Amino acid sequence: MWKVFSRVTGVGLAMLLAGNAQADLVLSDAWLRAVPPVSPTMAGYVTVTNNGETPAIITGAHTEIAGHVMLHDMATQKDGTRKMRHLSRVEIPPGESVSFAPAGIHLMLMHLSRVPVEGESVSICIEQGPESAVCSDFQVSRTSPFDA
């Protein structure tokens, strides 16, 4: 009986783990827009690639210099105006990438404890739920250091 229980539990545990398996995310071209020292917010940009075999769900981000980080999208309305909207999640299919870029999806850093200066690097972690995060150093720059 114990053997059966043990096997079932093991399989269940394996299934649970499989269900919770986090996709294999890789961050690249990460940078933060440099802003004046009195600026209350900053925007972060990065390319997130899902090298895993399951869809990745980005649910948020965190960094020690901001009290709160939100996923935002800048959408162009029918009348040409730009509207910022909060995203609760960003899904990346296996093998694909999502670019967090100016005038599009971006990280919005709020409640800054300090404003990092141009040339600095700041660690920011992209979250897949509360238990998993992948981090990268974001270069602080006035314009994208990755533009050709």
Place this chain on the structure above:
Amino acid sequence: MRKLPYILPFLLMLLLAGCDKPESDLPVNTRLGGEFTLTDHNGEPFSDSDLKGQVSILFFGYTHCPDICPAVLARVAQVYRTLDEAGLAGQVQPVFVTFDPQRDTAAHLREYLPWFKADMIGLTGSLDEIRQVAEQFGVVFIKGEETKGDEGAGYLFTHSDYIYLLDDQARVRKLYPADFNIDEVASDVESLL
């Protein structure tokens, strides 16, 4: 009559002096712009007539905007670097008009804007005054819902984000999108100088 060969070069020089600068191809936009009075970053009244006598690059935004506005400000600063290389930057005035007077006070603009360019003019005013100017320039801005607490960003705006090139009579000569081409703007500025 024999003096004509001597006078002719002088007449020619006078004629050329009168047309040494070709007119810009940029048409005057008569539907946008016009007279206005706001408050500058030093708390002083500032009107459209203060822009006359120089070419201006004018745009609207708000300093709590994390994405588009700092990007536009950074690009405008790049235009100035390009103009500076040609020795023309001193003849062009950047002007930032906020549509968030609640947070963008004159004092705040005075701290925020010089980081991008030292002599950038920041304009604020009452909400009614700003609405009026925005309407004159065809600018749309809609204040979003205010959020509170740790989750909150305060409030954001849905807004249009064109950049305006004004000639030395403070007339609108061209509009650019927020991701404007830096060389194009620098070249257009040069055509107005």
